[in-house]
Amino acid sequence: MVMFAAYAARIDRDQPLNGLELGERPAPEARPGWTTVTVKAASLNHHDLWSLRGVGLAEDKLPMILGCDAAGVDEDGNEVVLHSVIGQSGHGVGPDEPRSILTERYQGTFAEQVSVPTWNVLPKPKELTFEQAACLPTAWLTAYRMLFTNAGVRPGDSVLVQGAGGGVATAAIVLGKAAGLRVYATSRDEAKRKRAVELGAEEAYEPGARLPRRVDAVIETVGAATWSHSVKSLRPGGTLVISGATSGDRPAHAELTRIFFLELKVVGSTMGSKDELEDLLSFCAATGVRPVIDEVLPLDRAREGFEKMATGELFGKIVLTNS
DSSP: EEEEEEEEEEEOOOSSGEEEEEEEEEEOOOOOOEEEEEEEEEEEHHHHHHHTTTTOOOGGGGGGEEOOEEEEEOTOOOOOEEEETTTTOTTTOTSSSSOOEEEESSSSSSSEEEEEEGGGGGOOOOOSHHHHHHTTIIIIHHHEEEEEIIOOOOOOOOEESSBBBBBHHHHHHHHHHHHOOOOOOOOSSHHHHHHHHHHHHSSSOOOOOSSSSOOOEEESSTTTTTTTHHHTTTEEEEEEEEEOTTTSSOSSSSOHHHHTTTOOEEEEEOOOOOOHHHHHHHHHHHHHHOEEEEEEEGGGHHHHHHHHHHTTTSSSSEEEEEO
């Protein structure tokens, strides 16, 4: 059995899209403890671009179907969402395998079908469409964990979200607003600043701008370009949570003096747990919060989605669907 898929055929660190191919790949085979899901919708993440650069994806794993987020229908006809972290519990892979994100070791979701450990399959709330649900397991889960687990903010607290427009940053604005936080955002792009305010940010600024007040937490995914501003924007004892570094991971000034003198906390954050994804799904179903979708494309136009994400000319998530 074969199926249509978007996959990494080769690694190209400088021109990652050169390694992207669309075509037939083997359909997943049944294996004990795993469930095969018919994919209805899958969403793009920067993780997919990094995979094409060879970050987290070894040459000997190629060809690798890309995509770590999906919603679809399981073998019994149930509407489901996939948790993208494989091996977090040992279910389906054994207790000694380190955790990985789907497509680092196992074929991904940009295909007609995907197989994951049964433990990784969650019910999809009826309130969410397949396209909406497919946006949640990586970017939105990452933002949820950053805010509510690692920043530890409470209703009424203030948060700065750097780089409005990216998937995680957009999610943090929407989730923060829904949870009663005072949200500030930054973006180099005036249209993205305006959109951030429409989504619930109290105000949006150019990167590096002075905020009206020091914030309780900063959600940082940009990295080197905004690092100093993030540290300087925190109140004494505040928390900087970082889950990415799209502008590079080597800031010109680490701001170590400010960090220790003001007793700031710097917390790394990666993805989230299955329990947190269940909570996020429930939160969206209960509050009416929905992921921000930039564009929905059929799977055979995946390259357009990758190109748009690579240029940064998007606001929210790009979703690929199987007709």
